[in-house]
Amino acid sequence: MSEKNLLGRRNFIKGFGAAAGVALAAPAMAVSEKADGVKWDKEVEVMIIGSGFAGLAAAIESVRQGAKDVHMFEKMSYFGGNSAINGGLYAAPGTPMQKTEGVKDSVDRMVADQVKAGRGVADEALLRHVAEHAVEGLQLTLDAGSEYHPYLQQLGGHSVARTYQTTVSCGAGITQPLYKECKRLGVKAHNRSKFEGFLVGKNGEIEGVKMRQNYHFGEDQPGEVLNIRAKRGVIMATGGFGQNVDLRMAQDPTLTAEVGCTNAPGATGEGMYEMFRLGAIPVHLAHIQSGPWASPDEGGFGYVSNYTIFNFPHSMAVHRLTGKRFMNEIADRKTRADAELSCRDEKGEAMPPLLITSYKHSKKHPNTKKVLKYDVGWKFDSVEALAKHFDVPLKPLKEQIAEYNSYVKSGDDKQFGKNMTKAKGKYIEAPFTVVRLWPKVHYCQGGVQINVKAEVKDSFTGKSIPKLYAAGEVTGGVHGVSRLGSCSIPECIVMGMTAARSVMKA
């Protein structure tokens, strides 16, 4: 369990710093061109770029709205994008399961939770639009065949339990059914197809795009570029830029290549940058979210993330050097990530804190077996064994466990004000399961500004760029400073559907 390579907080860039994680071959001049005189190689009705939650929902909804010729382009060899490897968590207010479990919730309440996490600068109109259509979006996934655990979760920053999770505890539990539904509906899905810029008409409208065929991600010899016309318009669902080290370091020099990232490798942001070249407004690029549920002992999202998301409500996080709690285990993501990053020794070296859970409660989550099997989590029969293994001071740790258990009993966390509802009766008792925590780059709150029609605004004219729509992580401002967990999938699904409705109305 080496502490190496966790991160060098404030590992300063000199000049422009390190090269991008993925080299991007592109000319220096704006990539988009005027469509005037362009020879079109192909024509489609609705063009969708990206095949994650937003792209898939846009494709399905386009067909539902009457489109006959919908094309979805994906630069990677596989479909599903970064969505396919996310946690599969879907928050919605007023769901059937909330009724079953007796949870009182509303659009207002969900929006208020998100505005709070967004530190006052979230776009409330967009949050409300998504919350109002979240149940409808959930239904779209159910109709396509997605399956969810038969219980709700209350994730950090949410004031009530409102989160569904796929039975496979992964976004693929949504992207795969949606992809199948797309195929069933006749959507043409093209992989290895890389967006290379817009073709812009006389009035600034998006007439089509340049699309590289037979593209092999990260390789040097990509294929031919076709000019493809999009009769109704283009929906950009190209995702975030968490894997583009150079671009994320431009926003935060501490997010070096050594900092872990949960995203799929294709999350490199060139779709977003191309929209800026058109005149789209960059919003909140500086707000990059690190997931506080990640483990330094495995790559990417791994097994631990979903394990901890499930277990945080009835677990106790402690600082290794003190044996004491240091945060509300279900505070919003930014609050927790900042608290974890502050767990260091006197030299400033990272000391990943421990999440301690009673084995009898943790084992209810399917990932617990894998966490133990792959040595990214450990089981201890006594607090003494736990303390010895991690070199935690025993006496303070014992006292902390006793104190925490008193809050489980009283329902009142006097240390950090944690909502103890979901911890009821779940005392911290041997045997324990323990994982280590350290944040990883997870989500880009920033992107292009859109409105509730998924239209993209031009910075000069203040008007929407004709025939251009954007949905999902490529857009910015929706969540403000910090996105709440399980709020990305509803956003992607709802805004993808919204973009489809707009493109079919235009």
Added chain:
Amino acid sequence: MSEKNLLGRRNFIKGFGAAAGVALAAPAMAVSEKADGVKWDKEVEVMIIGSGFAGLAAAIESVRQGAKDVHMFEKMSYFGGNSAINGGLYAAPGTPMQKTEGVKDSVDRMVADQVKAGRGVADEALLRHVAEHAVEGLQLTLDAGSEYHPYLQQLGGHSVARTYQTTVSCGAGITQPLYKECKRLGVKAHNRSKFEGFLVGKNGEIEGVKMRQNYHFGEDQPGEVLNIRAKRGVIMATGGFGQNVDLRMAQDPTLTAEVGCTNAPGATGEGMYEMFRLGAIPVHLAHIQSGPWASPDEGGFGYVSNYTIFNFPHSMAVHRLTGKRFMNEIADRKTRADAELSCRDEKGEAMPPLLITSYKHSKKHPNTKKVLKYDVGWKFDSVEALAKHFDVPLKPLKEQIAEYNSYVKSGDDKQFGKNMTKAKGKYIEAPFTVVRLWPKVHYCQGGVQINVKAEVKDSFTGKSIPKLYAAGEVTGGVHGVSRLGSCSIPECIVMGMTAARSVMKA
């Protein structure tokens, strides 16, 4: 003293919200064009766009580096931009006045203060470059004839006194001498000239720009557009976007038209947006700084701002409803602005706090007379009169004054850890001068990413855009989340000089 129109924090935008403060007439498609086949109306050696600190310094340094034909373009009728109305405060480490006053300082110390205020995401390489050349930049202003008060100030967030201020307590004390020096050196300065986009060569290099002549800001019938070639390159010194309400609300929906702004009206950001259309990387646009030294009782920067900047070290800020202090009066700008914004009644209405100073100390600043004359500050002969006027509870206020004065005596602020060095012997005693405080939009930390050569990076290639340079508030990332006061002028002057050296070397 109405509380009206102070601000509606969380005055949500619906859809895209209000129109821009200033209407921008421009086409929807990218404004920049390929230079191929362009008919050039004019050719210059070095082209500088903008005439604030950065533009003026770039012009002077270009001539010093051997340029024979330097042209500076300004869209407004007057030269100096927003710089002409700023506070005229210049921070530098290792100055002659620090030697005289016995202040120990260094580049490392100034950079460390700024990194702290920047919340860890400032570009340390740029901060260091500026700090290393800050004395040289100060000398450039002195050579041109700028005059400074014969004492140093210690501004909020600075760990030592290192700030010069012009004798006129205004940036015009620098822009006017620099402008005269430009004229003396033969720089051609053009007003009413509006930048309308780049003309881009075959390899992505900036060959020239489109420049509107006889432009009248805010009016409908602007003049002819010339294609002007820039042989060596273009230096963009076009400033921030604090006055563009629509664009600032895209980053922070609470910064509505009702929120005050200290900037000159021309600070609308179109130069920055045009660089994004070329492929420049947007950094930290979300970080918009509000000045905590402003008054709700006057427009813009007004008289109070410089009065409070001078007086904060030996003054006491109190909440009107409690009579108690609520912040360290010399914390960094963001810390103080956030603290002031939290001063509200139980309904959430703004309750601008009071800055209380002994008249015998405040009167040393030349603005004190004006503050009293124009009724944006008030003088009271007793604490009773003060409390009655503002309806502050008397007893708690008296206790707070006594407590604060005990910290003046001990040098140890037990309430907020304020550095009491500059408060030594300066007790809060009648008669008092009092002003009200409320933050105003002041500075955009965000802009285009540059390196220590003032080159602008392309988001796709990762390389600098040939023959393009940027300096001053139009650039982003230098200061991180929050800029320290008096650090903008050295940045503008040094990066303007740096851009000139780069353009003459290229």
